[in-house]
Amino acid sequence: VVIPARDEEETVGEIVRTIRTTLVEAAPLVDELLVVDSHSQDRTAAVAAEAGADVVAQDDVLPALPRHRGKGEALWKGLAATRGDLVVFVDGDLYDFTARYVTGLLGPLLTRQGVDYVKGFYHRPLAEGDGRREADGGGRVTELVARPLLNMFWPQLSGFVQPLAGEYAGRREVLEAIPFVTHYGVEVGHLIDLVEWRGLDALAQVDLGERTHRHQTTQALG
Numbered sequence: 001v002v003i004p005a006r007d008e009e010e011t012v013g014e015i016v017r018t019i020r021t022t023l024v025e026a027a028p029l030v031d032e033l034l035v036v037d038s039h040s041q042d043r044t045a046a047v048a049a050e051a052g053a054d055v056v057a058q059d060d061v062l063p064a065l066p067r068h069r070g071k072g073e074a075l076w077k078g079l080a081a082t083r084g085d086l087v088v089f090v091d092g093d094l095y096d097f098t099a100r101y102v103t104g105l106l107g108p109l110l111t112r113q114g115v116d117y118v119k120g121f122y123h124r125p126l127a128e129g130d131g132r133r134e135a136d137g138g139g140r141v142t143e144l145v146a147r148p149l150l151n152m153f154w155p156q157l158s159g160f161v162q163p164l165a166g167e168y169a170g171r172r173e174v175l176e177a178i179p180f181v182t183h184y185g186v187e188v189g190h191l192i193d194l195v196e197w198r199g200l201d202a203l204a205q206v207d208l209g210e211r212t213h214r215h216q217t218t219q220a221l222g
Contacts, residue, residue: 001030001102002078004071004166005092006038009047012092016051022099024052030102032082035092036061038074044092056081071166072186079175086110087175091166094211101208105169108204116202117170117194121161122211146188154192156200163188167208174198 001019005012012035023030035048038058049055059067061077075089088105090097101120108115142164150157157163164187178193180186194203 001033001088001090002075002082003033003035003048003053003090003092004038004074004078005035005040005044005048006071006074007040007042007044008092009040009042009044011094011097012044013047013051015090015092015094015097016048016053018097018099019102020052023102029106030088032084034078034082036074036078036081038071039069068182070182070186071184072180072182072189075186076180079172079180085172086169087172088169089166096210098209101167104206104208105167107206109169109171112204114202115204116174116198117190117204118168119160119162119191119203119205120165120167120208120211121205122165122208150188150191154195156195157191160191160203160205162205163191165211167211174202 001023003012003015016033016035019030019033024033033053035045035053035055036058037045037048037055045055045057056077058074058077061081067073078089079087086106086109088102090101094101105118105120108118142162146164147158150160150163164184166187168187168190174194178190178197181189191203
């Protein structure tokens with residue numbers, strides 16, 4: 001399991017503890033638990049290590065290569081720093097994280113021959129500043145930008161509910177053969193490259209329930 005994290009001291013520790021206690025110690029499913037610290041200015045690396053993860057600084061992996069910033073770079077460095085045949089990626093800013101995120105993503109890879117890559121989807125509530133909660137108000141970029149563009153140019157991907165989701169898993173030999181663009185286009189880039197290379201039948205998605213994370217303002221999203 002690879003967790004990219006930038007200034008996530010508030011949430012990354014509980015994510016690591018949940019995976020370690022449930023899927024490393026109680027049930028020996030996860031062999032490696034790695035947090036890639038992406039230039040954090042807070043205690044992300046220390047909190048993750050205290051919770052039981054191996055931690056690497058993004059720039060310390062493959063140091064002979066040019067350094068880049070961005071989420072895709074952190075994910076790619078996490079892939080390079082691990083050895084497992086199946087790799088699960090989980091964002092480091094999740095609240096109410098449960099181990100079923102990991103087991104759900106691994107399920108199709110372990111039980112379905114021919115599936116190379118599994119994407120998570122979920123309900124995304126939006127918490128308003130005045131305490132109100134809109135059940136499916138999150139995912140504004142997904143619904144206003146990402147899905148309309150995919151529907152227009154790659155309609156075979158229109159069935160993916162959360163194309164920008166940061167929770168997904170894949171087979172190492174497939175992940176090592178596709179580009180990881182350096183910034184937040186990495187997730188949709190994976191889907192486009194994989195559907196063109198492996199075909200739609202090699203892709204799967206699983207219902208992970210509900211995803212609660214830190215929201216940005218509408219102005220910041222714009």
